Amino acid sequence: MAEGGSMESAAGRYQSTLDALSSLITKKSRADKSNKGDRYDLLFDYLKILELDEAISQLKIIHVAGTKGKGSTCTFAESILRNCGFRTGLFTSPHLIDVRERFRLDGLEISEEKFLEYFWWCYDRLKEKTNDDVPMPTYFRFLALLAFKIFAAEQVDVAILEVGLGGRFDATNVVKKPIVCGISSLGYDHMEILGNTLGEIAGEKAGIFKHEIPAFTVPQPDEAMHVLEEKASKLNINLQVAHPLDANLLNGLKLALEGEHQYLNAGLAVALCSTWLQRTGHPIINFNQTGPLPEPFIKGLTTASLQGRAQIVPDIESPGNLVFYLDGAHSPESMEACARWFSLCTRDDNHLSNLNYQPQQHMDEGSKKDTAQILLFNCMSVRDPQLLLPRLMRTCASHGVCFQKALFVPNISVYHKVGSQALPTVDPQVDLSWQFGLQRAWESLMQSDKGVKPSNTDQACEEVKDDTGMRVTSFKNSSVFSSLPSAIKWLRDTAQKDRFVCFQVLVTGSLHLIGDVLRLIKK
Numbered sequence: 001m002a003e004g005g006s007m008e009s010a011a012g013r014y015q016s017t018l019d020a021l022s023s024l025i026t027k028k029s030r031a032d033k034s035n036k037g038d039r040y041d042l043l044f045d046y047l048k049i050l051e052l053d054e055a056i057s058q059l060k061i062i063h064v065a066g067t068k069g070k071g072s073t074c075t076f077a078e079s080i081l082r083n084c085g086f087r088t089g090l091f092t093s094p095h096l097i098d099v100r101e102r103f104r105l106d107g108l109e110i111s112e113e114k115f116l117e118y119f120w121w122c123y124d125r126l127k128e129k130t131n132d133d134v135p136m137p138t139y140f141r142f143l144a145l146l147a148f149k150i151f152a153a154e155q156v157d158v159a160i161l162e163v164g165l166g167g168r169f170d171a172t173n174v175v176k177k178p179i180v181c182g183i184s185s186l187g188y189d190h191m192e193i194l195g196n197t198l199g200e201i202a203g204e205k206a207g208i209f210k211h212e213i214p215a216f217t218v219p220q221p222d223e224a225m226h227v228l229e230e231k232a233s234k235l236n237i238n239l240q241v242a243h244p245l246d247a248n249l250l251n252g253l254k255l256a257l258e259g260e261h262q263y264l265n266a267g268l269a270v271a272l273c274s275t276w277l278q279r280t281g282h283p284i285i286n287f288n289q290t291g292p293l294p295e296p297f298i299k300g301l302t303t304a305s306l307q308g309r310a311q312i313v314p315d316i317e318s319p320g321n322l323v324f325y326l327d328g329a330h331s332p333e334s335m336e337a338c339a340r341w342f343s344l345c346t347r348d349d350n351h352l353s354n355l356n357y358q359p360q361q362h363m364d365e366g367s368k369k370d371t372a373q374i375l376l377f378n379c380m381s382v383r384d385p386q387l388l389l390p391r392l393m394r395t396c397a398s399h400g401v402c403f404q405k406a407l408f409v410p411n412i413s414v415y416h417k418v419g420s421q422a423l424p425t426v427d428p429q430v431d432l433s434w435q436f437g438l439q440r441a442w443e444s445l446m447q448s449d450k451g452v453k454p455s456n457t458d459q460a461c462e463e464v465k466d467d468t469g470m471r472v473t474s475f476k477n478s479s480v481f482s483s484l485p486s487a488i489k490w491l492r493d494t495a496q497k498d499r500f501v502c503f504q505v506l507v508t509g510s511l512h513l514i515g516d517v518l519r520l521i522k523k
Ligand SMILES: Nc1ncnc2c1ncn2[C@@H]1O[C@H](COP(=O)(O)OP(=O)(O)OP(=O)(O)O)[C@@H](O)[C@H]1O
Pocket: 066, 067, 068, 069, 070, 071, 072, 073, 093, 094, 184, 185, 261, 262, 264, 265, 308, 309, 310, 327, 328, 329, 330, 333, 334, 335, 337, 338
């Protein structure tokens, strides 16, 4: 009894911590202004309040910005240096299920106990010392400050920091003297904040460069590279381009994160780590960028792990014939990378061509399992589905993969509340107009790609309620489910009914969606 009671209070304590954190989420911090540098100087007040200035200057930091691949690059770098024997701290964003995923110590997410300790240490001090002129930090700023506190207190040998958004005005950019900086692949995302051209976006990201601190990037479009070089030369930096990792250097092993684009991220991570080792006086691992990779580098690259990026999870209820392929792509370039990854790995897994797939025609008992691809999609309303969906569908089609059906769902998690392991309850009256828009875009894409004039009127639309009372609105190629659990249930029922078919479900468009799906299917 006493044990149950204390467990409950621990859960209650954790929940109230998440509530305190949620109170820092403001519309403003999401909507745009804070990353335009709005009162950026406040960060220096917070550092003083938390007495972190000196501690940060002691940290040996790798700082990474970019549009795509920041999280993966940081994850590879952490894994490499941990395998070289260093105590590592890794700060990434966003999280998928639990906010503690953002803070890793020695490769593991921070324990609940330590998280609570450092959280309240920072929160209470800030609450006490902030006022109308210096208000409490916004959500991401608080998390970045917390990361600095954790890494300083835990005395990590290396702190690897992923920029949250942009670079110049990101909360992580209070770092004055990192050991090395990296810029991963640049593309179009968050243009409302960072600018409309690749050049402008590159300029914001290059805001993490520091005077004479070595910096690396990956091959970039000319427009972006030109700006990066210009910014670097003003700071007397010799910006170097890290080439994609040569797969032959892995001694026949595979990169731990899947997808061709990961070779770009891995190449950047290798360059960042070898420079970090040199600059921190650890020539133990003598790597000159061209020779064979040192053993700990290979181990790091082939064992790193990051949830929700090209992650494959067989369903626990139907492991034999329902498999989730989860990738949090949400920009046009990453949608293409995700589509290539999904196509290549499902094609490898497949024994039949899935083009114009008709499951009933292949119900030959004893034959190898047939496959069908299904899309489970949502994206946030700041994204343009006209840029994402065609890119996804056409890249898959060019690799011979066609979706039998697309399912559109609302996310469960809500932006203004930091979720815990428990899923919030679903709202049966949720507004689905965004999902209907996605569905219309998908249907007309399917029709136009088949050479049929797009039209919605000649299509049969069916609206039913499932046995949990949730609405399901279907056209020929797609359905809108009014809740994610009801879509997952439909997938499971479909897989149960048709055991001869392996259903391969690509979940993409939003990292929040990925987190929600993982919470549901891992239960
Ligand atoms: N180098 C790359 N080029 C294009 N797309 C990439 C690249 N690296 C990763 N991606 C895609 O972007 C998604 C997010 O990857 P990752 O978390 O490494 O990037 P990120 O820059 O941290 O992005 P986010 O902030 O959106 O998480 C992946 O799931 C993959 O689809």
